[in-house]
Amino acid sequence: xxxxxxxxxxxxxxxxxxxxxxxxxxxxxxxxxxxxxxxxxxxxxxxxxxxxxxxxxxxxxxxxxxxxxxxxxxxxxxxxxxxxxxxxxxxxxxxxxxxxxxxxxxx
Numbered sequence: 889x890x891x892x893x894x895x896x897x898x899x900x901x902x903x904x905x906x907x908x909x910x911x912x913x914x915x916x917x918x919x920x921x922x923x924x925x926x927x928x929x930x931x932x933x934x935x936x937x938x939x940x941x942x943x944x945x946x947x948x949x950x951x952x953x954x955x956x957x958x959x960x961x962x963x964x965x966x967x968x969x970x971x972x973x974x975x976x977x978x979x980x981x982x983x984x985x986x987x988x989x990x991x992x993x994x995x
Contacts, residue, residue: 941978944976948975950976952971953971954971955970970982
């Protein structure tokens, strides 16, 4: 064998007669299964979290407070009013009419 043939054999990836392509295909399949599995777990956890939030919403004796959080929406600085429960931390949605009333009062 010539020296160039020896060098070529050393540069080839051969794991127990598995070609590099076969190895990559196998790893691709593993990654696809992992991604599918992780997405499934995320979906399950989202569903569980939604059920937990609904239970908390229905069973907590809410104590709401008003707070302001910094808003970076559209790169404009300012504060946004939020109403949330100090016990369960669920944010109370502000109805557009309520928001208009709050803004017209100068709050």
